[in-house]
Amino acid sequence: MPSLQIRDVPDPLHRLLQRRATRNKRSLSQQALxxxxxxxxGDPRQRRQEALERIAQHWRGVEPLQWQQTPEDLIRVDRER
Known part of the structure; x- marks a missing residue:
């Protein structure tokens, strides 16, 4: 897994991150991540899952297409050309 090192973090920001980490029972690195x-x-896996759920929700309310001809009829017509 790649790593990231951040240098010269201002003291107020470091203290803020440290307080947030302590409050959330995380290490400073975990809180920064x-x-x-x-x-x-956010988490790309969670964003992807949420997008899929939104797509599924959208399509639940859509009526399926009603074709005038069955696929078999379309194939038959195409073969007769």
Missing amino acids: VDLEELAG
């Missing part, structure tokens, strides 16, 4: 992930839009 959680915050970065949230800032970047």
Whole structure:
């Protein structure tokens, strides 16, 4: 897994991250990862799952298409050409 090192973190920001980490019972690194992930839009797997759920929800309310001809009839017509 790739790693990231951040240098010269301002003291107020470091203290803020440390307080958040302590409050959430995480290490400073874990808290920084959680915050970065949230800032970047969240967990990609969760975003993908939410998108799939929205798509499924959309299609649940849509009536299926009603074709005038069956696929077999379309194939038959195509073969007769």
